[in-house]
Amino acid sequence: MRKFLPVDDLARDERFNQITMRERQSDPRQASVAPSDSGARSRANRLTPALPNASDSARALMHGIFVGEIQALEGAGRTCHDFETGTEAPFALKLDMARQAWDEARHVEISVKLSEWMGSEIGQYAENTVLFEAACSNDPVLRLAGVNRALEGLAIDVFTTMKEFGTIAEDPFLEFCEDWMLADEVTHVKMGSDWLRRITENDPERRKKALEFQNVVDKIFSYGGTRSDSEESAIGLARRFRELAGFTEDEVEEVAELSLRALEERKAFAAQARAAASVS
Amino acid sequence: MTVTVAPEAFKFVSFDAALIRRIAEQLVAMLGIDRPVHVVVDETTPLARVQVTIGDTITVSVESGALEDTRRPTSQSEDATAATIGRALLMTRDRLHGGFGEAPADDDLTLAQVSAWSTYCAGRLSRLGLPISQQRWRYDYRNRHGFTDAADATFDRVWSADALTWAELMETAR
Numbered sequence: 001m002r003k004f005l006p007v008d009d010l011a012r013d014e015r016f017n018q019i020t021m022r023e024r025q026s027d028p029r030q031a032s033v034a035p036s037d038s039g040a041r042s043r044a045n046r047l048t049p050a051l052p053n054a055s056d057s058a059r060a061l062m063h064g065i066f067v068g069e070i071q072a073l074e075g076a077g078r079t080c081h082d083f084e085t086g087t088e089a090p091f092a093l094k095l096d097m098a099r100q101a102w103d104e105a106r107h108v109e110i111s112v113k114l115s116e117w118m119g120s121e122i123g124q125y126a127e128n129t130v131l132f133e134a135a136c137s138n139d140p141v142l143r144l145a146g147v148n149r150a151l152e153g154l155a156i157d158v159f160t161t162m163k164e165f166g167t168i169a170e171d172p173f174l175e176f177c178e179d180w181m182l183a184d185e186v187t188h189v190k191m192g193s194d195w196l197r198r199i200t201e202n203d204p205e206r207r208k209k210a211l212e213f214q215n216v217v218d219k220i221f222s223y224g225g226t227r228s229d230s231e232e233s234a235i236g237l238a239r240r241f242r243e244l245a246g247f248t249e250d251e252v253e254e255v256a257e258l259s260l261r262a263l264e265e266r267k268a269f270a271a272q273a274r275a276a277a278s279v280s
Numbered sequence: 281m282t283v284t285v286a287p288e289a290f291k292f293v294s295f296d297a298a299l300i301r302r303i304a305e306q307l308v309a310m311l312g313i314d315r316p317v318h319v320v321v322d323e324t325t326p327l328a329r330v331q332v333t334i335g336d337t338i339t340v341s342v343e344s345g346a347l348e349d350t351r352r353p354t355s356q357s358e359d360a361t362a363a364t365i366g367r368a369l370l371m372t373r374d375r376l377h378g379g380f381g382e383a384p385a386d387d388d389l390t391l392a393q394v395s396a397w398s399t400y401c402a403g404r405l406s407r408l409g410l411p412i413s414q415q416r417w418r419y420d421y422r423n424r425h426g427f428t429d430a431a432d433a434t435f436d437r438v439w440s441a442d443a444l445t446w447a448e449l450m451e452t453a454r
Contacts, residue, residue, distance in 0.1 A: 017351045027354055028292045029326040029344065052391065053328065055420035060350070119416030125350045169423050 015123030021130040049169040066111035067127040073104035075135030103184045145210035148192025150217035155185045160238035193246030225263025292323040295356040370401040379445030395424035396453035403439035
């Protein structure tokens with residue numbers, strides 16, 4: 001079986017339409033949208049049932065979770081297969097990735113059911129392939145930093161926000177399913193944190209490189225401020241669950257600052273774009 | 281009745297003004313709208329808000345996300361275009377002819393009222409043959425009226441209703 005599968009070769013049927021982060025960002029309309037533009041009557045933009053467009057936003061996010069779970073399954077599965085046991089990756093690490101693949105497969109099924117419950121169809125929204133792109137590094141430690149720490153860390157934030165959405169709306173299925181998937185995500189992030197520390201224990205340079213890569217992925221996945229501590233962001237930062245997943249207090253602060261910076265950059269960018277549009 | 285669309289050509293999105301006009305003309309005929317309709321698309325934003333101004337002409341102002349194909353960002357969806365403009369025109373027809381005189385102005389509607397009225401419109405559009413996902417509207421309704429059997433029963437009544445007044449709609453959705 002082929003190793004190191006490129007993102008273009010991921011198997012999808014005709015229901016899916018994949019787009020890259022670059023394509024998403026090249027949409028000229030995105031420039032003028034500040035994070036607090038979703039229709040809320042105040043600056044608060046956290047995804048809650050109180051937003052006028054709450055149902056549609058939750059459905060779109062649910063579909064994003066669904067395709068993210070597919071790519072996470074593919075990423076964990078590839079990590080089991082792409083590296084030689086012992087010389088490139090310890091057997092126990094691969095066992096953890098196999099367990100994760102099992103979890104992700106279950107999450108895919110749960111996400112399909114939740115999407116149907118919310119009135120969406122498979123493939124109804126474009127699939128952003130950036131998650132799998134982060135899982136294409138040829139160093140297993142970088143993959144763990146990028147996927148398990150950065151992306152699964154984001155999953156903790158997203159699931160926490162969706163669980164709260166379900167709690168407030170009193171949607172029993174959404175609340176229950178997100179809570180159980182959240183528990184798995186905490187485990188996945190903890191695996192990443194533990195393996196990163198263990199493998200790079202005597203290799204500070206490799207650890208530094210992995211953390212830098214995580215930082216880059218975190219920045220990309222801050223989605224221009226979509227996730228941060230600010231109520232202007234649709235998704236909150238789940239500090240407590242991140243700590244349970246092995247993030248130190250300093251590391252949580254670092255993600256928090258990075259996300260807030262991304263939010264401010266996005267707002268400034270949107271203001272500039274609007275000013276330019278009003279001049280022309 | 282005449283239908284006009286602005287802009288005539290799009291720079292930010294791959295939308296077709298002629299297609300929007302054709303869909304709106306069909307809806308105007310189907311729904312018996314008795315005055316000119318002007319559709320204004322704000323293509324500079326991917327958001328999906330819709331506003332209607334009723335005067336001698338009915339002006340439907342839509343943000344591009346409301347007409348977009350969510351599978352292919354920046355492309356137009358015929359189904360979304362029909363559903364969005366159809367709902368706006370049905371609400372307008374309700375206000376003009378359907379015993380909705382005491383309905384609050386659009387900006388003063390509560391989220392629960394918006395949800396009930398949208399469900400009432402979606403059900404009617406579905407029976408006119410437009411491809412509308414009932415489950416999508418059921419989920420929206422549940423978010424506003426509760427995830428209970430009682431709320432589901434009122435949803436079914438609102439969805440299948442055809443000639444309600446505002447007071448009857450509010451009573452049915454209670």
